[in-house]
Amino acid sequence: MKTMMMGLCAVVLASGCGGAGSVQFTTWGEAYIEDKIPVDSMETTGFVDGWELKYARFVVVLSEVTLAKKTGEAGPKQTEAKVVDLVKKGPTDLLSFADVPSGKWDLLSYAILPATSTAASAGAIDAADVERMRTGGLSMFVEGSATKGATTKHFAWPLALNTEYQECTNDDFGEGVTVPNGAQEVVQLTIHGDHFWYDDLQSPDAKLRFDAIASADANGDGEVTLDELAAVQLTALPLGQYGTGSAANVKTLKDFVFSLSRTVGHYRGEGHCHSHAR
Amino acid sequence: MKRVALLLVSLSLAACGGTAQTRRTFPVVVSTVPGPLVTDSGWAVTLSSAQLSLASVRFFSGEALVRRGPLPWRFDPLGWLVPSAWAHPGHYVPGAAMGELLQPLTVDLLAAETPWGTADGVTGTYGSLQLSLGAEGLRLKGTATKGADSVVFDTGSFAPPAAIEGVPFSHVMDTSAGRVRVAVDLAAILSRVDFALVGSGADPLDPASPAFNGFARGVEDSSVYHATWEAAE
Numbered sequence: 001m002k003t004m005m006m007g008l009c010a011v012v013l014a015s016g017c018g019g020a021g022s023v024q025f026t027t028w029g030e031a032y033i034e035d036k037i038p039v040d041s042m043e044t045t046g047f048v049d050g051w052e053l054k055y056a057r058f059v060v061v062l063s064e065v066t067l068a069k070k071t072g073e074a075g076p077k078q079t080e081a082k083v084v085d086l087v088k089k090g091p092t093d094l095l096s097f098a099d100v101p102s103g104k105w106d107l108l109s110y111a112i113l114p115a116t117s118t119a120a121s122a123g124a125i126d127a128a129d130v131e132r133m134r135t136g137g138l139s140m141f142v143e144g145s146a147t148k149g150a151t152t153k154h155f156a157w158p159l160a161l162n163t164e165y166q167e168c169t170n171d172d173f174g175e176g177v178t179v180p181n182g183a184q185e186v187v188q189l190t191i192h193g194d195h196f197w198y199d200d201l202q203s204p205d206a207k208l209r210f211d212a213i214a215s216a217d218a219n220g221d222g223e224v225t226l227d228e229l230a231a232v233q234l235t236a237l238p239l240g241q242y243g244t245g246s247a248a249n250v251k252t253l254k255d256f257v258f259s260l261s262r263t264v265g266h267y268r269g270e271g272h273c274h275s276h277a278r
Numbered sequence: 279m280k281r282v283a284l285l286l287v288s289l290s291l292a293a294c295g296g297t298a299q300t301r302r303t304f305p306v307v308v309s310t311v312p313g314p315l316v317t318d319s320g321w322a323v324t325l326s327s328a329q330l331s332l333a334s335v336r337f338f339s340g341e342a343l344v345r346r347g348p349l350p351w352r353f354d355p356l357g358w359l360v361p362s363a364w365a366h367p368g369h370y371v372p373g374a375a376m377g378e379l380l381q382p383l384t385v386d387l388l389a390a391e392t393p394w395g396t397a398d399g400v401t402g403t404y405g406s407l408q409l410s411l412g413a414e415g416l417r418l419k420g421t422a423t424k425g426a427d428s429v430v431f432d433t434g435s436f437a438p439p440a441a442i443e444g445v446p447f448s449h450v451m452d453t454s455a456g457r458v459r460v461a462v463d464l465a466a467i468l469s470r471v472d473f474a475l476v477g478s479g480a481d482p483l484d485p486a487s488p489a490f491n492g493f494a495r496g497v498e499d500s501s502v503y504h505a506t507w508e509a510a511e
Contacts, residue, residue, distance in 0.1 A: 202444055202500070235470050235492040246444045248501035251318065251470060 019181035021102045025065055025078075025094040026188050027122075029086030033058045033193035037208065047146075047197065051210035055144040057156075058086040058193055059129050060264075061115045062094060062122075064164070065189070067105040067177065075105050081115060082122040083130045086191055092123030094189070102181040106174075109273070110189055112265060113162040114139045136160070140261060142196065146210050153214045155224045162278040163262040170271025190266040201259055202245025212237050216253055229254035299400040302453055304377075306335060306394040308385045311463040311504060317422070319472040321429075325420040328387035330462065331412030331437070332394065334380045337447065340373030341405035372443065376404050376451070382412055387462060397458065404449045407505055409460070410441040416497050418464070422473040429473040431480040433490065438498045447505035455510035460503060467496035 036054040040046030047053065062082050067075030076097040084092050115133040132141060136158055143156040169175045177187050197213070200206035216228045232253040234242050244250040250259050262275050308330070315323035377399025385392045415437025422429045447458075470492030473480065477487030484490060496502060 203440075233470070233488070233492075235472075235475075235488045235495060237491075239491055239494050240439075244495070244499055244501075246446060246500040248466070248499070 019102045020099045021179040021181055022184045023067070023097045023100055023177060023179055024184055024186045025096070026091040026186060027060075027062060027084055027086065027094055027191060028091035028188055029058055029191045029193055033086045033191065034089060037194055037197070040208070046208060047210055048207045049148075049209050049211045051146045051148045051214070053144055053146040053197070053210065055087050055142065055193060057129060057141055057143040058191070059125070059133060059138075059141040060084055060086065060112050060191060061119055061133055061139050062110060062189060063113055063119075064109070064111040065095065066107075066109050067097065067100065068107040068109075069104075070106055076100060078110075081113070081119040083115060083119050083125060083133050084122045085125040085129055086193070088124040090123065091188055094122055096184075100179045102179045104174075104176065104178050106176040107166075108168045108176040108187075108267070109164060109166045110168070110265070111162065111164045111278075112139050113164075113278075114160045132158075139163070140264075142193075146214065148210070148214070151214070152222060153210075153217055153224050154222055155213075157226055157257075159258070159261055161258060161261060163265065164276045164278055165265040165267075165273035166276055168267035168271060168273040170268040173268055173271070188268050190269050190271075191264050192266050193264065195260050195263045196257060198260055199241045200243045200245070201247050201250065201256070203243055209241065212242065212253060213257075226254055226257075229257055299402050300453055301398070301400055302451070303396050303398055304451075305396050305457040306379050307391050307457060307459050308332070308383075308387075308394050309391040309459060309461050310387050311461045311465065313465055315465050315468055317471050317473070318469050319424075319474070321422040321424045321471070321473045323420055323422045323468055325388060325418055325464070327417070327419040328464065329414065329417045330385045330387050331414035331416070331435075332383045332385060333410040333412045334378065334382075335394075335397070335410070335460065336375060336379075336408045337377035337397070337399060337404050338372035338374065338406050338408065339376055339403055340371045341446075341448070372408065373405060374402075376400055376402055384412070384414070387464065394460070399451065401451050401453060404447050404451055406443075407445045407447045407460075408441045408443045409445055409500075409503055411437045411497075413437055416467070418468070418493070422471075424473070427474075429476065429480050431473065431476070431489075432482045433493050434482045434485065436490075436494050436497055438494075442498060442500050442503065445500045445503045445505055447507075449507040451507075457508050457510075459506050459508055461506070463502040463504060466499065466502040467493070470495055 033055050038046040039052050065078040078095055082094050114137040117134050119134055121130045138158050138160050140159040145152055145154045197208045198206040199209045216232045217224045218228050230252050247259055250256055267273055377397045379395050379397035381395040383394050414435045417435045419432045471489050475488040477484030
């Protein structure tokens with residue numbers, strides 16, 4: 001009998017079907033957001049056209065972190081949106097799911113979406129930045145400066161896009177998350193700040209560029225606005241740059257930057273999620 | 279080499295104990311998306327010639343950057359058998375090779391429909407295709423009008439320097455009869471062209487002009503190629 005019980009326990013443990021654990025979610029913007037995006041003449045890690053960029057703010061509204069299974073079983077879901085400034089040193093704690101049935105939850109998703117008045121702050125963030133997101137219904141606010149030689153361009157872009165990142169996976173961890181029995185798993189929702197500056201929406205040869213963004217400053221006041229980006233047709237830019245792949249109706253630099261903004265969400269470092277515009 | 283890859287995909291998936299994939303063939307036809315040709319800047323275009331030079335089409339399991347269909351796991355319980363693609367700049371992943379047609383062809387796009395040939399493939403979940411144009415690429419001739427202005431144009435030949443990747447094609451291919459239609463959306467290709475910005479001339483179109491830039495971007499835009507499966511009646 002004892003042997004049979006031990007065997008049964010072993011089977012239960014091995015299957016991961018027994019007990020429960022917790023999942024702690026954090027977020028981090030890595031060095032590109034906390035520090036800077038450097039010049040990179042070697043075309044591997046930074047701007048290929050001589051610019052260096054430093055963010056002053058990279059505020060995102062993270063919400064709807066959800067666990068589920070492909071079999072149809074629903075897991076816990078985040079109900080309170082969190083406002084985070086990723087320029088502050090991280091990783092930043094976001095939320096925790098307690099008493100989650102242990103085992104594999106192969107569908108993990110989250111959203112970056114417009115804030116409402118109930119959005120709460122997470123980590124070190126200025127109260128005024130939280131209030132800007134709430135009152136403006138913003139999902140992201142990115143502000144910074146790019147410098148090339150003696151030229152500096154500033155930008156401060158409010159975005160109110162709603163993007164869900166679905167089916168997150170990571171080569172090292174697999175799909176979703178495996179909740180341990182009686183222990184905690186820490187999961188990082190990683191935000192890639194360099195994606196705003198890619199020069200192609202699909203090509204494997206995409207590079208980081210800022211020349212076209214800087215040139216959009218039509219009035220030459222040093223501030224590149226979203227209206228100025230909207231005035232630049234992609235047809236005014238060199239062929240071979242700012243290709244749109246299969247993303248239809250991306251015609252201006254503003255369209256392009258908005259499309260890129262929907263790709264910043266990643267999973268546990270370099271892991272990916274399907275980006276779904278809502 | 280590609281044929282070997284296809285065979286390997288078939289054998290490896292069968293060896294995993296999943297759904298054994300079956301080799302099959304299917305015809306591919308080329309046509310255009312019907313509709314008026316009006317650019318974003320308001321030019322109405324009438325074409326007198328539309329020649330498209332095709333080199334090959336390759337089918338892959340990886341999904342396009344922008345999906346037109348539902349998530350694989352929602353309609354295909356065996357969808358986990360094939361790799362997937364992820365929306366990420368520079369990270370379109372074709373996935374497994376599923377089929378190919380390597381027969382060069384020049385198509386008159388003003389014709390109703392042109393048979394391209396017969397593709398070799400395997401059964402399974404298809405997510406996208408890769409279209410390679412021939413050296414002559416696409417060349418359009420015609421007249422663009424806007425109010426009292428009229429511009430006779432010849433784009434000249436333009437072929438993208440690389441294959442057009444990530445054309446959406448979501449289909450669970452089994453052994454049932456049917457064919458793939460690749461429809462070229464000429465209105466979308468011309469949508470970016472402003473015939474007021476033709477540089478030194480429109481016939482032939484100045485390759486340094488914004489108008490030509492818009493034409494070339496249209497040819498490279500993988501969303502202008504609509505691939506669909508048509509089941510046999």
